[in-house]
Amino acid sequence: MIKEIASLMLLSVVLFGGCQTESLGAVHLEQVVSPTKQVTTKPEQETNSKLKLIGSSEDEQVKLYAIKETEDAIESVTLDINGRTKDFDWSISHHSGTKPQLFYTDLTGDGKEEAVIIIQTGRGTGLDNYEIHVVNSDNLSEIKVQRYEDIVAEHIKSRISKNDDGTLAITVISQGQVGNFNYDFDPAPDYHQGKLAFGGVVIYTLDNHKIKLSLPGSIGISPTYVCDFNITYTFDKADNEFIVDQIEVEPVEK
Structure with a gap:
């Protein structure tokens, strides 16, 4: 009788241990497949939705987002071209009154569109100043646009003198072409300015897949624009x- 009881106790221990082992194995399996441990990758659109959209092209192929922003300006941005992004340290003032202009067009003539961003x-x-940025849509590298200062230094010469009647005689030489015209008064008689000044107004636009720049020449500190x-x-x-x-020169009509 004692042997039978001992055998029954031993069998119970074996059965209980087996059930416990299966239970622990089941718990371990549930931990491996638990959804809380799975890694997911968020789509690009969801990432950009956390940033502040500050401009887009008409076809929405080009978008601009603010990264770093202060009370006075946006100090860095993310440019999105068809879902591909790159950060730039372009500054956008909150006091300019004009939002960035974005375009998606072929300016290089290779049949592929570039992103164009014009910022006041x-x-x-x-005063009315803008800057322009052109970005390759394949590798998101910025394509240089010749600065107006370099254009003036290399291609534009001017001379200002006063006529006997108090008007100004202005000579402009651009790309080898000479132009002469008079301005009907001297807006700064004590300034003694010998040539035109530039930089007060710098306006970029796009026209028929071309970049165009309006760059008036001025006289005086105020300034007064004469051509x-x-x-x-x-x-x-x-x-x-x-x-x-090409450079075309037109006198300002008074």
Whole structure:
């Protein structure tokens, strides 16, 4: 009888141990497949939805998001071209009054669109300044656009003198072409300015897949604009750069 009881106790221990082992194994399996441990990758659109959208092209292929922002300006941005993104340290003032202009168009003539971003950088009495950025849609590298300062230094010469009747005689030489015209008064008689000044107004636009720049020449500190330089750019494939192509000069009518 004692042997039978001992056998029954031993069998119970074996059965209980087996059930316990199966239970622990089941718990371990549930921990492996628990949804809380799975890794997921968020789509690009969901990531960008957390950023502040500050502009997009008409077809929404190009979008601009703010990364770092202060009370006065956005100090860095994320550019999104068809879902591909890159950060740039472009500054956008909150006081300019004009939102960034975004375009998606072929400016290089290779059949592929580039992203174009035009940003107003300053405005005020007699002042209206913009900058332009052109970005390759394949590798998101920025394509250089020749600065207006370099265009003036290389292609524009001017001379100002006073006529006997108090009017100003202005001579402009651009791309080898000479133009002469009079301005009907001297807005700054004590300033003694010998040539035109530039930089008060710098306005970029796009026209028929071309970059255009309106760059008036001025006299005086105020300033007073006496002639307009309408500049058209062309793409230099060898240097991967937009450079001046044509310059047209028009006197300002009073």
